[in-house]
Amino acid sequence: MAMKSWPDNRIQTLFGIELPIILAPMAGPVLSDMVIAVSEAGGLGSLPCALLTADQIRNELTTIRQRTARPINLNFFCHRPPAPNKTREEQWRKRLETYYVEFGIDPLAPVPTSNRTPFDESMCDLVAEWKPEVVSFHFGLPTRELIDRVKATGTKIMSSATTVDEARWLEDEGCDVIIAQGAEAGGHRGMFLSDSVATQVGTIALVPQVVDAVKVPVIAAGGIGDARGIVAAFVLGASAVQLGTIYMFSPEAKLSVPHREALKKAKDNSTAITNVFTGRPARSIVNRLVQEVGPMSDSAPAFPLAGGALTPLRAKTEPQGSGDFMSLWSGQAARFGRELPAGELTRILAQETLARLSAL
Incomplete structure (x- = not known):
């Protein structure tokens, strides 16, 4: 699964990863074992930090670095309390x-x-200490001073945009990568320039408009659950995909019994x-x-x-x-969920996508 097999390898080159598949940083379900599994499979494992204390993050990072030297992403919320x-x-x-x-x-x-702890000086100290390859933010970006400190470590920065205006703002503020989060995505909307849920844009409309509006690489997120969706994301101009809901079916996902059962029964309109x-x-x-x-x-x-x-x-x-x-x-594509270990799922999705791309 060489880089050159993919239509766009900018994300792999930028992050130092083999596959253009990013694990969505789902606070609660994702801890070190899933991060390790996805990174070891060649994707980018993402550790969600919003629900963790600094000591808990250090413990998770210690475990991660004992078991993989591959690139990882630390994700933070940056809302105002x-x-x-x-x-x-x-x-x-x-x-x-x-x-x-x-x-x-x-x-x-x-x-x-x-x-929910927003990104602050203490979390920035942690980033400077561990120097993850990627740091991602949700709900915009923290202050310019904090962004400059993160950039000084050599870490790449990305954040979620739910509109073209948000994507342009993030690029202007120094983001290396934009995550175009379509309305189909599960969990919290990354919206920060608007609070209108009624005007949220779907992935298939959002991704190409964001690609046209910014120069940095774009990651497609929202409602992507199989190889067909990943191929579509590349056709729309994305350089990689971020997947969340389908990873919640893996044994590594820390889910309550009611949540896991609800996912198994979820339909497109659930x-x-x-x-x-x-x-x-x-x-x-x-x-x-x-x-x-x-x-x-x-x-x-x-x-x-x-x-x-x-x-x-x-x-x-x-x-x-x-x-x-x-x-x-949950996102709108839970029906595509497969009860596979996170690393195996990552590799299978990549293989299935490359097979479909080669047939185009």
Whole structure:
């Protein structure tokens, strides 16, 4: 599977990888074992850092570097922590009160904190210490000072764009690569110049427009689940693909039983973009909470605060095998999922794609 077999090898050259397949950095499901598997198979393993402390990231990186010397990506959120809004938080508690009563939870009990750590000086110190080959961001970029520090380590930088305007902004701010995230993608939308879910663009329309608008290489993401989708991404002008949902079927994925079962049953129209789990638009399999409270609720506190009030409900229902109150992140192509180890899946996807490309 030599580089020259691929229509565009800019990403392989830039990142030092063999295959133009990037593991989506899915916070929660992905830890060191999946990162290692994908990188060892020739793709780019991505470690999501948003839910981890600096010490936890160091532990994961220690494990990774003990088992592979291949390139990896560290992914960070770069949102601005929200200002407390007591009125909205009380509205949210009121909206969820009937569920608290149903499951015997005190509606007046303190709400656990729901935290997502944005990229800051301490995380930048960590990047400088470990010097990963790639650092990716979600929700725009951190400050110019932090970006300059990351670049000084020799690390390549990429971030997600959900519109052409966002792609141009990211390129102007110094991104080496743009991830064009179509509306089909699972998990959080990378949107940062707009908060309009209604105008989100699909992958097949977004990718070629972003390719035309920027000079840097573009990675296609969203709704790509097999070799046909990867071939299509290259035809549209992408230099690589980022895949998430199909990796959640692998044994390395850290998933709850309800989430794994929901993925197995998911159809093309089983998901919706919703803000009820974190306060920020994200694509999830539709469950009871999304049906009854969402998909988009004006009562949900700003990201990431909405999740705190759901914690007691999840704690009551998940042990019973219920996914009614938990985020069930998934893209629209879950039907393509195959229960294969992440490394094997990476290699098979590459082989199947090259076979299709050679037949064109």
